[in-house]
Amino acid sequence: MSGQIFGQVIISGLLLGGVYALISIGLTLIFGVIRIVNFAHGEFLMLSMYITFWSFHYWGWDPYFSLAFVTLALFVFGLAAHRSIIQPLLGAPPFMQIFATFGLSIALQGAALFFWKADYRTVQTSYSTSTMNLGPIILSWPRVIAFVVALGITLLLFWFFKHTYVGKAIRAVSQDRDAAQLMGIDIGRVYLITFGLGAACAGMAGALLMPSYYAFPMVGTNFVLAAFVIVVLGGMGNVTGAFIGALIIGVVEAVSGVLIAPQLKEAVYFAIFLLVLLLKPSGLFGIAGAEEVGLK
Amino acid sequence: MTGALARLARALCGDSRRYLGLAAIVVLCLLPLVVRNPFYAHILIMMFFYASLGLAWNIIGGFAGQLSFGHAAFFGVGAYTSSILSVKLGVSPWLALFAAGGMAAATAAAVSYPCFRLRGPFFALSTIAVAEVLRILAIYFKEFTEGSVGILIPFKPGIANLMFRSKVPYAYFALLLMAAVFAVSWLIEHSRLGYSLLALREDEDAAEALGVNATECKLIAAVLSGFFTGLTGCFSAQYVLFIEPFTEFSLDLSIMISLTAMIGGLGTSVGPILGAFLLTPLQELLRAWLGGQQQGLHLFIYGTVLVVCVILLPNGLITWLSRRLLSLLRHLPAAAAE
Numbered sequence: 001m002s003g004q005i006f007g008q009v010i011i012s013g014l015l016l017g018g019v020y021a022l023i024s025i026g027l028t029l030i031f032g033v034i035r036i037v038n039f040a041h042g043e044f045l046m047l048s049m050y051i052t053f054w055s056f057h058y059w060g061w062d063p064y065f066s067l068a069f070v071t072l073a074l075f076v077f078g079l080a081a082h083r084s085i086i087q088p089l090l091g092a093p094p095f096m097q098i099f100a101t102f103g104l105s106i107a108l109q110g111a112a113l114f115f116w117k118a119d120y121r122t123v124q125t126s127y128s129t130s131t132m133n134l135g136p137i138i139l140s141w142p143r144v145i146a147f148v149v150a151l152g153i154t155l156l157l158f159w160f161f162k163h164t165y166v167g168k169a170i171r172a173v174s175q176d177r178d179a180a181q182l183m184g185i186d187i188g189r190v191y192l193i194t195f196g197l198g199a200a201c202a203g204m205a206g207a208l209l210m211p212s213y214y215a216f217p218m219v220g221t222n223f224v225l226a227a228f229v230i231v232v233l234g235g236m237g238n239v240t241g242a243f244i245g246a247l248i249i250g251v252v253e254a255v256s257g258v259l260i261a262p263q264l265k266e267a268v269y270f271a272i273f274l275l276v277l278l279l280k281p282s283g284l285f286g287i288a289g290a291e292e293v294g295l296k
Numbered sequence: 297m298t299g300a301l302a303r304l305a306r307a308l309c310g311d312s313r314r315y316l317g318l319a320a321i322v323v324l325c326l327l328p329l330v331v332r333n334p335f336y337a338h339i340l341i342m343m344f345f346y347a348s349l350g351l352a353w354n355i356i357g358g359f360a361g362q363l364s365f366g367h368a369a370f371f372g373v374g375a376y377t378s379s380i381l382s383v384k385l386g387v388s389p390w391l392a393l394f395a396a397g398g399m400a401a402a403t404a405a406a407v408s409y410p411c412f413r414l415r416g417p418f419f420a421l422s423t424i425a426v427a428e429v430l431r432i433l434a435i436y437f438k439e440f441t442e443g444s445v446g447i448l449i450p451f452k453p454g455i456a457n458l459m460f461r462s463k464v465p466y467a468y469f470a471l472l473l474m475a476a477v478f479a480v481s482w483l484i485e486h487s488r489l490g491y492s493l494l495a496l497r498e499d500e501d502a503a504e505a506l507g508v509n510a511t512e513c514k515l516i517a518a519v520l521s522g523f524f525t526g527l528t529g530c531f532s533a534q535y536v537l538f539i540e541p542f543t544e545f546s547l548d549l550s551i552m553i554s555l556t557a558m559i560g561g562l563g564t565s566v567g568p569i570l571g572a573f574l575l576t577p578l579q580e581l582l583r584a585w586l587g588g589q590q591q592g593l594h595l596f597i598y599g600t601v602l603v604v605c606v607i608l609l610p611n612g613l614i615t616w617l618s619r620r621l622l623s624l625l626r627h628l629p630a631a632a633a634e
Contacts (some may be wrong), residue, residue, distance in 0.1 A: 005473055031417075035416075035417070035620075037417045037420065037421070085603055085607070087604065088607050088609060089610060091604075092610035092611075093562070093610060093611065094416065094417075095363050095420075095554075095558065096558070096606050096610045098365075098417075098420070099551075099555055099606045100602075100603050100606045101600065102551050102555075102602070103599045103600070103601075103602030103603035103605075104599065105599070105602055106595055106596075106598060106599030106602065107595070107596050107598075107599025107600045107602075107603065108599070109592070109595060109599075110592040110593065110594070110595025110596030110598070110599055111592065111596045112592065113591050113592025113595065114590060114591060114592035114593050114595075114596055115592075115627065118591065118592065178400055197586070217592070221547075225424070225428065225547075228424075229425070232418070232421065238438075252415060261369060261436065262526040263435060263436050264432060264436055266428065266432055267428075267429050267432040267433060267436075270428050270429045270432075271429060273421075273422075273425050274422055274425050274426070274429075277411075277414055277418055277421070277422050277425075278410050278411075278414075278422075279415070281414060281476065
């Protein structure tokens with residue numbers, strides 16, 4: 001493989017990683033703090049892609065213009081989903097919650113299929129296929145923007161967790177929920193906000209994906225398993241870890257697609273996932289033993 | 297084991313109130329003959345089919361508390377083993393049936409052994425990953441599996457080929473399968489192994505401190521669970537006569553299997569049967585009524601019902617039912633034995 005192709009593959013992998021990062025950041029918040037395996041996360045992404053598509057279709061809103069609106073809409077949707085489905089099940093046997101999110105995922109897919117049909121929807125903008133040249137390497141503009149925003153969100157959340165009261169409370173709950181409660185943190189509220197934030201991240205990802213991807217009812221399933229791999233790789237609840245993990249998985253996927261076989265690229269990252277789980281289940285950047293907190 | 301066998305025999309006929317169980321068995325045995333409509337017969341077969349899968353899952357997921365979301369892996373391995381053996385190598389489907397079980401059991405052992413270190417959602421996620429890897433491999437190794445095209449099993453009806461023209465023999469085949477898994481899980485439930493599994497499900501560290509060999513017990517449970525899931529995979533291949541990687545190894549199937557056991561009631565031998573008898577007709581009828589005309593509507597309703605069921609019955613149907621049924625049962629006349 002020549003240096004130029006290699007460089008192109010690495011860069012494409014990093015840009016794909018940027019898209020993965022946006023989806024995984026929301027998932028890692030929900031998984032890391034509330035300890036819920038949110039199977040409906042891919043459907044949150046699907047919903048936001050459809051909202052972006054319809055705002056473009058009916059009102060001509062540019063996807064980057066609807067970004068804020070879609071993020072807010074998904075935040076509210078996340079709050080509602082948490083209140084109606086997750087909250088009543090917080091005391092239930094832990095795996096009932098998985099079935100609830102799985103049911104939500106089926107219901108949302110069914111609703112999308114019913115209302116919007118199985119067609120692939122794309123947003124045609126002037127920049128959808130535009131590229132920039134970085135020496136011999138070609139980059140797609142929408143992917144570059146998604147990458148930059150993902151980086152920005154990661155930094156913003158990093159700051160949020162370090163310097164705000166709510167952020168610190170979320171971190172405290174993810175580290176030890178009992179101790180956090182004893183310190184006077186309202187756990188129910190933290191869960192609610194975290195779930196909303198997680199859904200909002202998926203909303204942002206959907207709007208940013210729309211210029212270079214297409215919406216269809218099952219689109220979420222393409223991303224959600226990769227996102228789980230990334231979340232575990234980066235350490236649960238670790239936003240920076242999720243960002244770096246996403247870049248790693250993006251590059252691994254791109255490189256193994258070229259070096260091994262395109263059909264096997266997913267098998268490669270699932271194999272990495274299993275190895276990480278078996279050798280260092282706290283993830284590459286997690287604290288050892290953190291994966292067991294609150295699980296028993 | 298003999299003690300448990302004697303107890304099973306006693307439970308089936310001697311003990312009081314158990315004549316209800318006997319009646320249920322008679323009804324189940326007669327149902328395939330009574331239901332003549334092919335559509336309802338199909339639903340009946342699917343009920344037995346999912347009950348078998350749920351019961352098999354329950355051995356590792358319910359008794360041992362190792363919640364697997366990747367049982368489609370063992371199902372797919374079973375379906376592929378039997379189909380490759382019988383279609384490509386000309387092995388008798390009867391032999392292929394047990395090869396399917398054996399292969400699935402071996403896969404279960406190989407996969408579970410390293411994964412047992414993981415707890416909670418991590419075990420579940422690792423089982424999903426295993427099923428996904430197997431699916432991708434089944435697509436990739438075209439020489440054996442025909443890749444995404446799938447394997448078409450030529451229809452040669454006859455008992456020697458394990459294929460039938462009518463649905464009645466299939467229904468008995470599935471019923472037999474269900475009865476076999478039920479008997480095995482009942483025996484486990486009332487044996488030393490069962491108690492050990494329950495103990496380590498509640499607290500693995502405490503159980504080990506009391507001398508339970510956790511790894512060995514879980515491994516036995518995983519192998520048994522894999523074996524029966526593999527058999528059911530072979531049954532499905534012989535019934536549908538077509539297999540392909542996306543349905544055999546699908547996450548949806550894995551979740552459906554665990555859901556059947558969960559909705560019924562975790563860690564009981566009757567629960568998965570109840571779960572299958574509730575969920576399967578619901579799913580099949582919704583699909584038949586709404587699937588054709590309004591795309592997606594049946595999925596929407598099914599998903600919503602699922603969420604509502606989980607919120608209303610977080611401990612499973614059987615806990616809810618038994619509370620109501622037990623009081624009713626107490627008023628029934630008891631047999632002379634008691």
